[in-house]
Amino acid sequence: MSTCTAISHASASLNSLRLASTNASVQSFRQSSFVRSAALKQRLGAKIAATSRVSAWFKFGKNGLDAESSGIYGSQGRDDFDRDDVEHYYNYMGMLAVEGTYDKMEQLLDTGIHPVDLLLMMAASESDKPKIQELLRAGANGNVKDMDGRTALDRATDEEIRQLIAEGAKQIA
Numbered sequence: 001m002s003t004c005t006a007i008s009h010a011s012a013s014l015n016s017l018r019l020a021s022t023n024a025s026v027q028s029f030r031q032s033s034f035v036r037s038a039a040l041k042q043r044l045g046a047k048i049a050a051t052s053r054v055s056a057w058f059k060f061g062k063n064g065l066d067a068e069s070s071g072i073y074g075s076q077g078r079d080d081f082d083r084d085d086v087e088h089y090y091n092y093m094g095m096l097a098v099e100g101t102y103d104k105m106e107q108l109l110d111t112g113i114h115p116v117d118l119l120l121m122m123a124a125s126e127s128d129k130p131k132i133q134e135l136l137r138a139g140a141n142g143n144v145k146d147m148d149g150r151t152a153l154d155r156a157t158d159e160e161i162r163q164l165i166a167e168g169a170k171q172i173a
Contacts, residue, residue, distance in 0.1 A: 078139040081116040083109055089119055093126050109148065117144040117152075120165070124152040127161050136168035143169050 090096055090105045098103075108118050120140035123131040132152075136142070142152045142165040153169065156162045 010135045025111065059137045076134075077131065078114065078116050079121060081114075081135075081138065083115055086115050086118050086122070089122055089131075090094060093122065093128070095122070111147050113144055113146065114141075118146075120144075120152045121146055121150075121155055124156040124161060124165060127158045132161065132164055132168075136164070136171075138163070142166070 004031050030116070046062075062082075086105065086109060087102075090102070096102065101148055108121075116135055116138055118131065120135045120142060123135060124142075140152075151169075153162055153165045156165055
């Protein structure tokens with residue numbers, strides 16, 4: 001056996017011992033942690049249950065807890081969207097990776113088109129149905145044209161998306 005082969009075998013053996021030791025340590029820690037945790041719960045459980053009065057500060061269900069009525073999602077209006085939202089969406093949908101720069105986004109923003117309408121155009125290009133629904137509820141206008149004269153409807157490639165935008169555009173017109 002050559003020296004290199006012997007060193008390689010020794011190194012592999014040492015690595016497997018380290019791994020076995022680490023696994024044993026983790027397992028030992030988990031077991032002792034579980035035992036301590038269970039013992040603590042057993043000792044304090046009765047006292048905590050008898051003295052605590054937990055109440056939630058939030059509600060679930062129809063009484064103001066769906067996302068729209070609670071103001072979390074989908075309850076934004078036109079003016080709640082700004083340039084930052086356009087940039088975040090541009091990044092999130094991977095448009096920056098495709099374009100390589102922010103130049104196209106900046107050109108769109110510099111046209112003076114409202115950010116919510118730009119977002120609708122971008123979402124239409126990506127066939128992002130949930131985003132389109134959110135933007136239409138917020139008052140996005142599907143009839144607005146970009147610098148090339150294209151609307152969100154023109155940018156949509158999927159028929160279902162085109163229909164969704166057309167319905168939203170009818171409501172605005």
